[in-house]
Structures are given as C-alpha cells and as structure tokens.
Amino acid sequence: MIASVSGEVLHKGLDHVVIEAAGVGYLLNVSTLTLDVVPPAGARATLHTELVVREDSMQLYGFAAVEERELFSLLTSVSGVGPKVALAVLSGMSVAEAETALVAGDHVRFQKVPGIGKRTAERLVLELKDKIVPSGAEVVVRAVGAADEPVAIAREALAGLGYSLAEADAMLAGAGGETPEELIAAALRGAAA
Numbered sequence: 001m002i003a004s005v006s007g008e009v010l011h012k013g014l015d016h017v018v019i020e021a022a023g024v025g026y027l028l029n030v031s032t033l034t035l036d037v038v039p040p041a042g043a044r045a046t047l048h049t050e051l052v053v054r055e056d057s058m059q060l061y062g063f064a065a066v067e068e069r070e071l072f073s074l075l076t077s078v079s080g081v082g083p084k085v086a087l088a089v090l091s092g093m094s095v096a097e098a099e100t101a102l103v104a105g106d107h108v109r110f111q112k113v114p115g116i117g118k119r120t121a122e123r124l125v126l127e128l129k130d131k132i133v134p135s136g137a138e139v140v141v142r143a144v145g146a147a148d149e150p151v152a153i154a155r156e157a158l159a160g161l162g163y164s165l166a167e168a169d170a171m172l173a174g175a176g177g178e179t180p181e182e183l184i185a186a187a188l189r190g191a192a193a
Contacts, residue, residue: 001051002026002049003048003049004047004048004049005019005021005026005028005047005060005062006019006021006044006045006046007021007022007026007044007045008020008042008043008045009039009040009041009042009043010041012035012040012041014035016028016030017030017035017038017062019047019062028049028062029059029060029061029062029083029087030047030061030062030063030087031063031068031087031090032091033064033068033090033091034047034062034063034068037064038064047063047064048062048063048064048066048068048069049061049062049063049069050069050072052076059083061083061087067095068090071090071095071098071099071132072086072090074131074132075090075124075128077127078120078123078124078127078128080119081116081120081123081124085113085115085116085120088113088114088116089110089113089116092112092113092114093109096164096165097109099132099165100165101125102124102125102132103129103152103159104159105129106125107121107122107125108121109121110124110125149180150178150179150180150183151172151180151183153180154168154172154180154184154187155168155169155172157180157184158171158172158184158187171187171191174186174187174190
C-alpha cells in the first residue's frame with residue numbers, strides 16, 4: 001500500500017493534484033480542504049494517501065492530515081458509501097465537524113452533502129457513532145463501553161454548548177462525577193474558575 005507521496009506539485013486541478021515523486025507523477029484525488037493547503041505548482045508537498053483498488057480501476061486519494069485519511073477509511077467502510085461520497089463529506093466539512101456530527105447522531109448534517117440521502121446518512125451515523133471518539137488532534141477508533149458513556153454524553157453536550165472537542169476533552173479531564181450531568185457541571189465550574 002502507498003501510505004504517502006512526497007515531491008514536487010506538478011498540477012492542481014479542481015478535485016485532484018499531481019505530485020512527482022522519484023520521476024513518477026501520482027494523480028491524487030483530494031477534498032477541497034486538502035486542495036486549499038496544497039502549495040502551488042513547483043513547490044514541494046507531502047500528502048497521506050489511501051489506495052482504493054476496484055475490479056476495473058485503482059485510484060489514489062490524498063489527504064493533508066492523517067486524521068482526514070482515517071476518517072475517509074471509516075466512511076468508506078459503511079455500505080453504500082464509496083470514495084467519491086467520502087471525499088464529498090470531507091469537502092463539505094472538516095474532520096472535527098464530521099466527528100461531532102457522527103458522535104451527536106446528526107444525520108441531517110450528512111444529508112446536506114451531495115450524494116447522501118436520508119438512508120445513507122442514517123446508516124453512516126448508526127454504524128460509525130460508537131466507533132469514533134473525537135479528540136481534536138487525532139481520530140481514535142475503538143469500541144465504546146458502558147463505562148465510557150457518561151463521558152461521551154458529557155463531551156457531546158459540551159460540544160453542543162459551543163466548546164471545541166479539544167476544549168471539551170480538557171474540561172472533562174479534570175472533572176469528577178458519575179453521571180453526565182455531574183461531569184458537565186464539574187467541567188463548567190472548572191472552566192469558570
């Protein structure tokens with residue numbers, strides 16, 4: 001598998017870039033968020049990649065951050081969500097916004113992405129809600145157990161109050177309590193102090 005491509009940017013298109021590495025030009029399909037951070041032609045760039053092999057094609061997808069690549073892999077693991085739809089999700093919202101929508105069960109947010117209908121959006125949330133824990137810096141995939149639920153619920157509530165996921169995690173790190181309500185109250189008291 002090709003994990004990354006590093007070299008000179010030869011071309012920037014509307015939905016792809018071409019990077020020359022060791023004399024080979026790699027065409028990488030990218031989200032608009034990644035396209036915005038790729039430097040102009042002639043400059044050097046490094047993109048994390050995901051190779052998608054199909055019966056009739058091999059496509060290379062490029063990402064500015066590992067978190068974006070990991071979310072792409074999670075999205076494409078859902079039945080009915082292919083690479084183009086996953087790229088559309090990453091073009092329509094940041095990784096943090098997608099994580100928040102998944103954890104909060106906000107399937108309506110995904111319905112706004114071209115190519116995603118109500119059923120697919122609901123399937124995305126249903127299948128990925130418990131597999132992703134937003135951390136602000138990286139995507140951590142794991143099973144969520146019963147002991148994690150109060151913290152996860154408190155994190156969602158703090159995010160709903162307008163705190164970033166990193167801020168919510170920091171607030172909850174020092175908060176004590178057994179229930180989501182106790183955790184939220186302790187986190188807000190700590191933030192006010």
